Amino acid sequence: MSAGPGPVVLVAHGSRDPRAAVATRALVRAVGAARPGLLVRASYLDHSTPRPGAVLHELAAAGHQRATVVPLLFTAAYHGRVDVPGAITAARAEGLQMAVRVTDVLGPVAVPDPPDELLLAALGRRLAESGAGAADGVVLASAGTRDESARRTVEAVADALGELLGVPCLAAYASAAQPSAGAAVRRLRAGGARRVAVAGYFLAPGWLYDAAVSSARDAGAVTVAAPLTDAPELARLVLYRAESAILTHSDHC
DSSP states (O other): OOSSOOSEEEEEOOOSSHHHHHHHHHHHHHHHHHSTTOOEEEEESSSSSOOHHHHHHHHHHTTOOEEEEEEOOSSOSHIIIIIHHHHHHHHHHTTOOSEEEEOOOSSOSSTTSOOOHHHHHHHHHHHHHTTOTTOSEEEEEEOOOSOHHHHHHHHHHHHHHHHHHTSOEEEEESSSSSOOHHHHHHHHHHTTOSSEEEEEEOSSOSHHHHHHHHHHHHTTOSEEOOOOTTOHHHHHHHHHHHHHHHHHOOOBO
């Protein structure tokens, strides 16, 4: 067992929207700034390069004996359960021999796992930056998933965020599930809220985030927070996941 996580490889979903890769690189810089001397690399499951396996092969060729992979995902749905482990399995089939640890996703893995306080703090930061201080209702807008257990974790984050802020908070989805951000805004307004703000449960901007923003604003949201991107609390959460993996995960050799 090593004394540290080794190089940290962040695995984002990837997007055709160039803003997504810009956001991922910003988080790489934030994580590196939070832990000087730590080697942090970005990788992507789709649309962008490099792929996780390519980064791991490069690290192994440079002499690193282990690495820690952190999925930049907020739910343990298909991408977290299948795509990330599959990328490492494929790298093994191509000859990768270094030890690799894979951390949990950034959001809760399952209910009743509580959301990490750093995640809630990052969401709160972005809401405050958007001018949502006087909001009397909040929508937590996420990308969406057909995985019911994953949606329950989004709802758990919404509940915890609402408790932290002292206002009702509803989960919403840009695709694959209901309610939409706009429908959630209307539901809160029908319940008496007059200043509904939207928290972006997104790593980066892209068409799903844009769809949630448009839907929410059309329904009367007064402000929409930016994606989490390089929020300091998110960078610290990435580090926490990497360091926790040393204690809780065996090396995938």
